[in-house]
Amino acid sequence: MGQKGREIAGPDVGDIVSLLNQAAAFEGLAAYRYLHLSKWAAGLNAPEIAEIFGRLSGEEWGHMSRIMDRVIELGGRPLTRPSEWEGQSFGKYYEPPKNQADLKSMVMDSLASERVAIEFYRDLVRKTEGKDAVTYYLALELLGDEVKDEEYFERLLEGWK
Ligand SMILES: [Fe+2]
Numbered sequence: 001m002g003q004k005g006r007e008i009a010g011p012d013v014g015d016i017v018s019l020l021n022q023a024a025a026f027e028g029l030a031a032y033r034y035l036h037l038s039k040w041a042a043g044l045n046a047p048e049i050a051e052i053f054g055r056l057s058g059e060e061w062g063h064m065s066r067i068m069d070r071v072i073e074l075g076g077r078p079l080t081r082p083s084e085w086e087g088q089s090f091g092k093y094y095e096p097p098k099n100q101a102d103l104k105s106m107v108m109d110s111l112a113s114e115r116v117a118i119e120f121y122r123d124l125v126r127k128t129e130g131k132d133a134v135t136y137y138l139a140l141e142l143l144g145d146e147v148k149d150e151e152y153f154e155r156l157l158e159g160w161k
């Protein structure tokens with residue numbers, strides 16, 4: 001672990017590690033949920049939407065990976081059990097609908113979840129700005145990705161109106 005790197009991260013390292021672990025938990029849940037939806041979605045528009053969920057699952061998994069790297073760089077320890085994710089995540093888990101053809105609620109819940117992520121990463125950006133440049137940059141990138149996801153789901157819902 002880089003001593004200098006940790007030094008320059010500022011005095012709030014403990015808080016930042018705990019926020020990052022909440023974020024990692026959220027991303028793990030999101031990755032799993034999107035993967036599940038990519039297999040579960042059925043019906044007329046399902047192939048296209050399933051493909052999107054599959055791609056997003058990979059993206060959220062990548063987010064989790066980058067967040068875990070940052071936790072370790074800061075001298076913290078990532079969560080050790082997936083069973084902790086729901087309790088630690090900053091956002092709730094939206095259980096996939098029973099009805100495999102209910103694509104609309106899959107998309108609406110995803111949109112709601114992305115919006116929670118946007119708020120969380122916006123706050124993380126504010127908290128780290130001018131203090132912990134590396135986490136700040138990571139939070140900015142994650143924020144940008146989740147904004148893109150929100151935009152995507154919003155557009156998808158436009159077509160349903
Ligand atoms: Fe994400």
Ligand SMILES: [Fe+2]
Pocket residue numbers: 060114117145146149
């Ligand atoms: Fe996302």
